[in-house]
Amino acid sequence: MLSGELKPILTALVLPPVAPLLLALLGLVLAWGKRARIGLALIGVSIAALWLLSCYPVATRLSEALLPPVQAVKPEDLAGVQAIVVLGGGTLPAAPEYGAAQPATPTLGRLRYGAWLARRTGKPLAFAGGVGWAAADMQMPPEAEVAARAVQDFGVTLRWADSKSRDTVENANEMKRLLAADGVTRIALVTDFWHMPRSVLAFERAGFSVLPAPTGFPAPMVRPLLAWLPSPEGLALSRAVIREALGLWVAR
Incomplete structure (x- = not known):
């Protein structure tokens, strides 16, 4: 396997939805053992993180916080x-x-x-x-x-x-x-x-x-209440923003 082919695999492991799911899996393992409270806490955190990262308003706020601003041109x-x-x-x-x-x-x-x-x-x-x-x-x-x-x-x-x-x-x-x-x-x-x-x-x-x-600028697509429900669009934008923030940090 070429080194470049490892990049998408390693990237997927640190991004949603894989990263929160792996955290939940670790929590499940701990919950079955002697650290049930820690395990349950990890499961709760991972579910909450995945929910929030799948909400479009959270994704747009992440883009504002993690990426340098860019402006449209004419x-x-x-x-x-x-x-x-x-x-x-x-x-x-x-x-x-x-x-x-x-x-x-x-x-x-x-x-x-x-x-x-x-x-x-x-x-x-x-x-x-x-x-x-x-x-x-x-x-x-x-x-x-x-x-x-x-x-x-x-x-x-x-x-x-x-x-x-x-x-x-x-x-x-x-x-x-x-x-x-x-x-x-x-x-x-x-x-x-x-x-x-x-x-x-x-x-x-x-x-x-x-x-x-x-x-491809982000824009509200549904009513505010619906926007706070998990959606594929919200998760996709969060994933893209986090990936680019990490990639920009590595590139620099």
């Missing part, structure tokens, strides 16, 4: 950049309704925003993404290949496509190699708001001048 803010770079966020390898792999929801949102900016600014569009370390099948089509087909639905084409990179650091390095031939060093970087701080750091270290162009 097309006119891109006057000084030479290209728009969109980062991949996964693919759906099996999409029988299309008969071909399709962008996963994060990738589709980033592609749409990148295409929207490209149409309004005339800036060329690039996409970075191969087959990630966590992919179920390393032989699946790279994200860039899937993105190149999908982005045509938005009325634009990719000028540069990196199909080799497997994580954010490799995204930056491969884009530097591809864009260097055209002298591109000033870019607008498109990815989800929670992914932006670590992505900017990686691309600046690769030698780019970066204008963050975040998308």
Whole structure:
């Protein structure tokens, strides 16, 4: 197993929902032994943590507390950049309704925003993404290949496509190699708001001048009472925020 393939496994172990469930399992073991009070306390803490981390308001507060703030941009803010770079966020390898792999929801949102900016600014569009370390099948089509087909639905084409990179650091390095031939060093970087701080750091270290162009900002989706009930959306956002906060700390 390559060292990069260990990253998603180790990451999953320290993030919700796995981490609280492991804590609950430890509590259960202790509760069966001579430390019942400690075990029950751990079970209670893990259940409470998993509940709260699955609530959307908690997830948004975590993003504000753990990640540097990022601001939305307008097309006119891109006057000084030479290209728009969109980062991949996964693919759906099996999409029988299309008969071909399709962008996963994060990738589709980033592609749409990148295409929207490209149409309004005339800036060329690039996409970075191969087959990630966590992919179920390393032989699946790279994200860039899937993105190149999908982005045509938005009325634009990719000028540069990196199909080799497997994580954010490799995204930056491969884009530097591809864009260097055209002298591109000033870019607008498109990815989800929670992914932006670590992505900017990686691309600046690769030698780019970066204008963050975040998308996917959190927003209330249901009534306040329902928002405090656990939901997949809340858990997914909490997981993404905690992962990025840890990744940013390690990167720094």
